[in-house]
Amino acid sequence: MKLYNIKENDEQVSFGQAVRQGLGRNQGLFFPAELPKFDDVDALLAEDFVTRSSKILSALIGDELSADKVNSMVDAAFQFPAPIKSVKDGVYALELFHGPTLAFKDFGGRFMAQSLAAVSDGGKITILTATSGDTGAAVAHAFYGMEDINVVILYPKGKISPLQEKLFCTLGKNIHTVAIDGDFDACQALVKQAFDDAALREEIGLNSANSINISRLMAQICYYFEAASQMSKQERENLVVSVPSGNFGNLTAGLLAKALGLPIKRFIAATNENDTVPRYLETGKWEPKPTVATTSNAMDVSQPNNWPRIEELCQLKGWGLDTLGKGKVSDEQSAESVRDLKAQGYLCEPHGAIAYRLLDEQLQDGETGLFLCTAHPAKFKEVVDDILGSDIDLPGPLAKHAAMELLSEDLANDFNALKEVLRRVQ
Numbered sequence: 001m002k003l004y005n006i007k008e009n010d011e012q013v014s015f016g017q018a019v020r021q022g023l024g025r026n027q028g029l030f031f032p033a034e035l036p037k038f039d040d041v042d043a044l045l046a047e048d049f050v051t052r053s054s055k056i057l058s059a060l061i062g063d064e065l066s067a068d069k070v071n072s073m074v075d076a077a078f079q080f081p082a083p084i085k086s087v088k089d090g091v092y093a094l095e096l097f098h099g100p101t102l103a104f105k106d107f108g109g110r111f112m113a114q115s116l117a118a119v120s121d122g123g124k125i126t127i128l129t130a131t132s133g134d135t136g137a138a139v140a141h142a143f144y145g146m147e148d149i150n151v152v153i154l155y156p157k158g159k160i161s162p163l164q165e166k167l168f169c170t171l172g173k174n175i176h177t178v179a180i181d182g183d184f185d186a187c188q189a190l191v192k193q194a195f196d197d198a199a200l201r202e203e204i205g206l207n208s209a210n211s212i213n214i215s216r217l218m219a220q221i222c223y224y225f226e227a228a229s230q231m232s233k234q235e236r237e238n239l240v241v242s243v244p245s246g247n248f249g250n251l252t253a254g255l256l257a258k259a260l261g262l263p264i265k266r267f268i269a270a271t272n273e274n275d276t277v278p279r280y281l282e283t284g285k286w287e288p289k290p291t292v293a294t295t296s297n298a299m300d301v302s303q304p305n306n307w308p309r310i311e312e313l314c315q316l317k318g319w320g321l322d323t324l325g326k327g328k329v330s331d332e333q334s335a336e337s338v339r340d341l342k343a344q345g346y347l348c349e350p351h352g353a354i355a356y357r358l359l360d361e362q363l364q365d366g367e368t369g370l371f372l373c374t375a376h377p378a379k380f381k382e383v384v385d386d387i388l389g390s391d392i393d394l395p396g397p398l399a400k401h402a403a404m405e406l407l408s409e410d411l412a413n414d415f416n417a418l419k420e421v422l423r424r425v426q
Contacts, residue, residue, distance in 0.1 A: 003032055020207060049081070057073075058070040073111065103376070111215055132297060161297065266324070266325060
C-alpha cells in the first residue's frame with residue numbers, strides 16, 4: 001500500500017511508514033494512492049464481521065502484510081459487535097459502543113495498536129494524541145501495558161464529561177494523561193507542534209493515535225459495511241447515513257466505504273454549534289470560529305483535522321461537496337431529540353441524537369436512514385439524566401473506573417511545558 005502526503009504529494013510512504021509516522025511533512029495527512037473496488041459487494045456483505053473486515057483491510061494494505069496476519073490483527077481488535085437497532089420504520093441506529101471503552105473509537109484504537117505492533121522496528125515509541133472525550137479512553141485501553149510504548153493523552157481541562165475522564169485518566173503505568181488549560185483545538189495544535197519538531201520526534205519516537213493515523217481511519221470503514229450487512233438488499237440500496245461529526249474521521253471513513261463499493265446513497269454531516277463545515281458547504285468560505293462548549297463535547301471541534309481527506313477523496317471521485325447533507329443542532333434541539341428517541345423506546349445521548357435529528361429532517365420517501373451512535377448513553381450520564389429526569393445505570397467498565405483516583409496532571413497551553421512532559425515519561 002502506497003500513501004501520499006496530501007500537502008506535499010512527492011512524499012510517498014508505505015502503510016508501515018504511515019502508521020509509525022502518523023503525519024507527513026508540513027503536517028500533511030496521508031492518503032491512499034489507490035483505492036480497491038469490490039465488485040461483488042453482496043457476497044462481501046454475506047461474510048461475518050471479522051472475515052469481511054479482514055478482506056477489506058487486506059485489500060487496502062496490499063502485500064505489505066499477509067492476509068493471515070491482517071486476519072489475526074482484525075480478530076484481536078474487533079472482539080465486539082456493531083449491531084443496528086430499529087428505531088422506527090426505515091430508520092436504524094448503528095451502535096458503536098459495545099467495546100471496552102463504550103465508544104466507536106475502540107475499533108480504530110485497537111486496530112491501530114495491532115498495526116503498530118505489526119510494523120514496529122523494535123524501537124521505543126511515544127504515542128501523543130489529543131482527545132475531545134472518547135479517543136483518549138480507546139487509545140489508553142488499546143495500548144495499556146504494551147512494552148516500549150508510552151502514551152501521552154492531552155485533553156481540555158473541564159471540557160469532557162467526568163465519566164469520560166475517569167475511563168482513561170485512572171490507568172497509570174505507560175498511560176500518561178494531561179489536562180490542558182484550553183479547548184480541544186488547543187490540544188490538537190500542541191500535537192501538531194510536536195510533530196513539527198523534527199529533533200523531538202526523533203528523540204522520543206513520536207507517533208499519534210488521533211484519526212490522522214491512517215490505520216485508525218481504515219478500521220472505521222469496516223463498520224459501515226457491517227451495518228449494511230444487517231439490512232435487506234432493498235434497504236441498503238437507498239441508504240442515507242447521518243454522521244455526528246467533530247474531527248470528521250468518521251465521515252471520512254464512511255466516504256471511503258462508499259468509494260470501495262458500498263452503495264450508500266448520500267451522507268449527512270451533522271454538527272453541533274461548532275459548525276465550520278456546514279457553513280463552509282453553504283458559503284464556500286472556511287471560517288472557523290472559537291470553539292463553543294456543548295453537551296456533545298466530543299464534537300466540540302472548530303478546525304476538523306480530517307476535512308482535507310474528504311476534499312481529496314471527493315475530488316478524486318468527482319463527487320461534488322454539494323451532495324453532502326449538512327446541518328447544525330443546538331443543545332436544546334439535541335435534548336429534544338434525546339427525549340423524542342426515548343419516547344420511541346430508544347435510549348440515546350446528545351451525539352447520536354444530533355445525527356438522528358438531521359436524518360429525520362432530511363430523509364426522503366423510499367430512503368432507509370442510518371444514524372451513528374458513537375458512545376454509550378452512560379458516558380454522558382449527567383447530561384442524559386438531566387434531560388430525561390432519569391438515573392442511568394453505569395455499565396461495568398464505567399462503574400469500575402468511576403471509583404478510581406484521577407492520575408492526570410494539569411498543564412498550561414504551552415509547547416515547551418509539553419516537551420518537558422514528553423521527555424520525562426520516557
